[in-house]
Amino acid sequence: MQRRTFLRQSCVACFGLAGAGLLLEGCGSALPLVKLTPVGNTISVPAAVFAAQVMHVIVRSRTLENDILLVKENDTTYKALYLRCTHEGVGLTATDKKIFCSAHGSIFDFNGNVVKEPALRPLKQFKTSTDNTGIIIYLS
Ligand code: FES
Incomplete structure (x- = not known):
């Protein structure tokens, strides 16, 4: 050549x-992903997954049909959003900028609220708490 x-x-x-x-x-950008196994009705997420500057982590469990987006609000407050579209139940994609549905174009913010229809209802949220090891997600 x-x-x-x-x-x-x-x-x-x-x-x-x-x-x-x-x-x-x-x-x-793509988000960090952790694969964890629930114990009973909870998933324990090690605090270390939220390294410096990381505010969003995807939690995957083989017992859940869809992933959970764990959003860090501050050191003791986290939001756990179920990544299942409230329009027709399709799995959602989360990046560091938004949560979107590739089926019909719905977009959600990091509070789980609808930013763009056709979805009309906010995302399901799981209760969370923190302890000295990390974040606990309560699945029901
Ligand atoms: S299933 Fe998500 S917008 Fe229709």
């Missing part, structure tokens, strides 16, 4: 990656 051809192809590849980066930035 000639040097000129190589440079031209490299530039096209770089612009392509930069464009993809801009597209992804509009959607927000």
Whole structure:
């Protein structure tokens, strides 16, 4: 391959990656995910998953059909949102910017409220508390 051809192809590849980066930035960044097993009716999330600057963590359990988005409000207050769309029950996607449904376009904020229809009801929330090891999510 000639040097000129190589440079031209490299530039096209770089612009392509930069464009993809801009597209992804509009959607927000992927969030940290922890896989945990409930004990009884609770899930205990280690406090360490909320490293510096981390405000949102996805909690996955094989006993739940959909993930839970755990939102840190401050050191002792967390919100646990069930990532199931209230429109027709499709699993939601959460990024550091928003919670959205790829089925019909509903968007929710980090309080679980509807930002964009067709969903009309807020997301289900689970009660939470904290102890000296982390955050406890109460599944019912
Ligand atoms: S199922 Fe989510 S918007 Fe319809």
